[in-house]
Amino acid sequence: MTKLARTGAWPGILLAAGILLVCLVLALALGPAPLSVGRIWHLLLAGPVQGDLDNAIFWQIRMPRVLVASLVGAALAVAGVILQDLFLNPLTDPYVTGVSSGAALGATIGIVLHLSNLPWITVLAIVGGLGTLVIVWMAARRRGRIDIFVLLLAGVTISYLASALVTVLMIKANEDMTAIIYWLMGSFSGRGWPDVRVALVTIPFMVAPLFFTREMDILLQGEKRALELGVEVERTKRLLLVTAGVLTALAVSVSGIIAFVGLVVPHIVRLLIGPGHRGLLPVSLLAGASLMVLADLLSRTVISPNEIPVGVVTTFIGAPLFVYLLRRGRRV
Amino acid sequence: MAAPSHRPAPSTGGAPQAGPATPLVALKDVDFAYDERPVLRRISFSLEPGDFVGIVGPNGSGKSTLVDLIDGIHQPGAGEVLVKGVPTRRYRRKDMAREVALVPQHFDLDFDLAVREVVEMGAYCLGKDPAALSDPELTLARLGVADLASRRFSELSGGEKQLVVLAQALMQQAPLLLLDEPASALDVSHQLRLFDLLKELNADGLTVLCILHDLNLALHYFDKLLVLSDGEVAAFGPPDDVLRPEVVEAVYGVRAYLHRHAGRTYLTFSPRLRGERRGRVHLICGGGTGAGMMRELADAGYEVTAGVLNALDTDEETGRELGLEMIVEAPFSPVGDEAHVENLALLRSADLVVVSAVPVSHGNALNIAAAREALAAGIPVWADEGVRAGDFAGATDGLAAAGVQFFAGEEALLTAVRARSLPGSGRTTAVGAAAARVAAPPEDDSQPEGAAT
Numbered sequence: 001m002t003k004l005a006r007t008g009a010w011p012g013i014l015l016a017a018g019i020l021l022v023c024l025v026l027a028l029a030l031g032p033a034p035l036s037v038g039r040i041w042h043l044l045l046a047g048p049v050q051g052d053l054d055n056a057i058f059w060q061i062r063m064p065r066v067l068v069a070s071l072v073g074a075a076l077a078v079a080g081v082i083l084q085d086l087f088l089n090p091l092t093d094p095y096v097t098g099v100s101s102g103a104a105l106g107a108t109i110g111i112v113l114h115l116s117n118l119p120w121i122t123v124l125a126i127v128g129g130l131g132t133l134v135i136v137w138m139a140a141r142r143r144g145r146i147d148i149f150v151l152l153l154a155g156v157t158i159s160y161l162a163s164a165l166v167t168v169l170m171i172k173a174n175e176d177m178t179a180i181i182y183w184l185m186g187s188f189s190g191r192g193w194p195d196v197r198v199a200l201v202t203i204p205f206m207v208a209p210l211f212f213t214r215e216m217d218i219l220l221q222g223e224k225r226a227l228e229l230g231v232e233v234e235r236t237k238r239l240l241l242v243t244a245g246v247l248t249a250l251a252v253s254v255s256g257i258i259a260f261v262g263l264v265v266p267h268i269v270r271l272l273i274g275p276g277h278r279g280l281l282p283v284s285l286l287a288g289a290s291l292m293v294l295a296d297l298l299s300r301t302v303i304s305p306n307e308i309p310v311g312v313v314t315t316f317i318g319a320p321l322f323v324y325l326l327r328r329g330r331r332v
Numbered sequence: 333m334a335a336p337s338h339r340p341a342p343s344t345g346g347a348p349q350a351g352p353a354t355p356l357v358a359l360k361d362v363d364f365a366y367d368e369r370p371v372l373r374r375i376s377f378s379l380e381p382g383d384f385v386g387i388v389g390p391n392g393s394g395k396s397t398l399v400d401l402i403d404g405i406h407q408p409g410a411g412e413v414l415v416k417g418v419p420t421r422r423y424r425r426k427d428m429a430r431e432v433a434l435v436p437q438h439f440d441l442d443f444d445l446a447v448r449e450v451v452e453m454g455a456y457c458l459g460k461d462p463a464a465l466s467d468p469e470l471t472l473a474r475l476g477v478a479d480l481a482s483r484r485f486s487e488l489s490g491g492e493k494q495l496v497v498l499a500q501a502l503m504q505q506a507p508l509l510l511l512d513e514p515a516s517a518l519d520v521s522h523q524l525r526l527f528d529l530l531k532e533l534n535a536d537g538l539t540v541l542c543i544l545h546d547l548n549l550a551l552h553y554f555d556k557l558l559v560l561s562d563g564e565v566a567a568f569g570p571p572d573d574v575l576r577p578e579v580v581e582a583v584y585g586v587r588a589y590l591h592r593h594a595g596r597t598y599l600t601f602s603p604r605l606r607g608e609r610r611g612r613v614h615l616i617c618g619g620g621t622g623a624g625m626m627r628e629l630a631d632a633g634y635e636v637t638a639g640v641l642n643a644l645d646t647d648e649e650t651g652r653e654l655g656l657e658m659i660v661e662a663p664f665s666p667v668g669d670e671a672h673v674e675n676l677a678l679l680r681s682a683d684l685v686v687v688s689a690v691p692v693s694h695g696n697a698l699n700i701a702a703a704r705e706a707l708a709a710g711i712p713v714w715a716d717e718g719v720r721a722g723d724f725a726g727a728t729d730g731l732a733a734a735g736v737q738f739f740a741g742e743e744a745l746l747t748a749v750r751a752r753s754l755p756g757s758g759r760t761t762a763v764g765a766a767a768a769r770v771a772a773p774p775e776d777d778s779q780p781e782g783a784a785t
Contacts, residue, residue, distance in 0.1 A: 230429030
């Protein structure tokens with residue numbers, strides 16, 4: 001029986017991986033210069049080659065953009081799962097901890113100071129995000145324990161504060177306002193291999209929670225019950241909060257603030273396969289990547305050559321899907 | 333992974349330093365406070381393997397906190413909590429969960445998990461050692477609910493959820509099971525089933541420490557009881573020694589009465605009126621006609637005496653359970669002169685004499701004579717109208733002329749008792765007379781102040 005329960009997550013994971021593969025191929029194939037599946041295969045085997053236009057489109061433009069989008073989507077979805085279940089609050093998303101607003105503040109400072117996108121704006125965004133996490137963390141710590149409720153309130157408060165500072169900076173530096181707004185709405189436009197390298201740092205932080213699925217399951221019963229059942233609650237909480245914070249800061253630093261993925265992907269996956277983390281975490285990771293890649297594909301193709309901000313697209317895809325699944329009921 | 337295997341037998345254990353003479357749990361002079369508010373003071377007691385102990389005490393007396401201290405969730409401000417001889421602060425949570433399992437008072441889960449998954453979480457502390465891993469299906473079957481395994485937890489009834497949480501705790505295979513009011517959400521049949529189950533588990537070697545509110549269940553099921561009162565141990569020992577009425581009165585601030593019925597002891601309770609001492613009422617009754625009045629008067633704070641009653645008479649038995657002062661004659665015997673004299677002496681100190689609708693024969697006609705003596709001594713006498721109908725000796729003739737006030741049955745008297753308008757307790761006789769009008773409304777329904785209460 002136990003074995004059955006353990007293998008129960010695999011069909012969902014394989015299906016989600018298959019869907020992600022399809023999304024990746026579509027995103028690599030479609031664009032102003034479409035590539036056939038066979039051509040993609042060929043280019044993939046050939047590797048980056050100088051002087052070939054298709055090769056340059058594939059390796060220098062589409063591949064890094066698609067990789068960044070998938071990593072950011074996966075990171076936001078994993079952070080969303082962690083935070084929703086740690087806060088036991090369905091309305092939580094990776095941005096309530098204030099990390100994203102802190103990152104936005106850092107990036108805005110970089111833009112206003114006319115620093116280069118890489119590494120400085122990314123570095124400032126990461127510093128802003130993690131700095132916010134530290135402040136929120138210290139506000140929520142009481143006698144060696146992290147009060148999750150205080151953390152939530154502190155996070156929301158810091159978010160408002162950081163947003164207010166961003167607004168002040170925008171008014172002060174009106175010629176940069178467009179750049180700031182663009183960054184705030186989130187985009188993968190023009191992302192290259194240096195951005196991929198930053199996004200790749202998320203991978204260990206996405207893998208780490210997979211070793212804590214039992215603890216996360218038990219924490220669904222509340223912190224006290226988890227203590228009673230033998231979970232080192234504070235240690236687990238600390239580890240998961242830092243993981244979610246780092247994932248959010250990294251994701252926001254390369255893409256800006258992309259709405260809805262971290263909120264809605266965990267919910268959709270929970271409705272489809274249940275709240276057990278052995279399935280929920282890996283499937284959310286894959287589904288977050290798929291949704292983001294698909295959203296980015298739409299954002300750059302629907303009204304090409306113009307781009308719709310990807311956050312608008314994620315919302316347009318995610319919201320109706322979510323409402324549909326809610327209407328269908330909890331048991332699928 | 334070859335983790336040291338752990339068996340539920342209480343004599344073996346994973347904790348270090350556990351000698352054979354070490355109690356399973358020992359608390360030594362434990363103080364505990366939430367922030368500045370003291371919750372527990374100077375708590376000392378110990379549990380031996382195989383104990384079956386209930387914790388009772390008023391709300392806020394620190395019962396849940398005590399259980400949390402034993403499970404190491406809280407650490408004492410002073411003193412020591414030892415599990416198998418080792419202070420709880422030295423345990424890692426996983427090791428603690430292997431020694432102590434807790435069934436919480438409130439448990440719910442907003443997430444859509446299968447019962448099997450919920451139960452399986454209990455085995456977390458056992459690690460991945462397959463030899464030590466408990467089977468959720470078997471654990472549910474042991475509780476008689478194997479069919480729940482594939483159901484959704486959120487669809488279960490309150491009673492079923494309680495059993496699932498118990499199963500989750502049993503999965504820990506710990507030698508000590510703590511329960512925090514496991515019966516509070518259960519109907520009477522589920523309550524009895526739960527306590528029978530606990531008794532069985534205890535017979536299999538599990539040590540049980542259970543918080544409960546129902547003192548009668550505590551009396552019947554547990555080998556020992558720990559009474560907590562305002563953060564201190566008020567009593568610890570066998571239930572019959574511990575749940576004496578005077579202990580219950582001191583701890584809960586209610587009147588408690590012990591009754592024996594069908595070979596068992598039961599407690600019943602009445603609210604106690606704080607600090608108000610009322611007058612003294614002497615009851616002339618018998619055959620169960622006075623039992624209800626006895627209790628109501630005693631509950632209302634009156635000092636009740638009665639006589640003369642025959643031993644083994646229902647009223648005499650009730651009076652004895654209530655601890656009343658009574659003049660008692662031998663069973664099935666007429667009232668003798670000696671008893672009559674004693675009765676007269678007793679009723680002279682009363683503020684009011686009440687005659688119930690007791691059937692009067694030559695055997696107890698002397699009691700009616702005693703009532704006349706009371707009138708002569710200036711003590712008001714109230715009599716149930718029914719006493720005249722059941723008078724086969726002509727003893728009640730002329731009572732009205734002698735100044736007895738009649739009331740229309742037991743209910744009328746109890747109304748007056750509840751309106752707190754009986755003679756005594758420093759009230760004037762005029763108030764008493766007003767109450768008598770309340771007690772007999774048909775005679776005096778024109779008195780508005782009588783109906784005002």
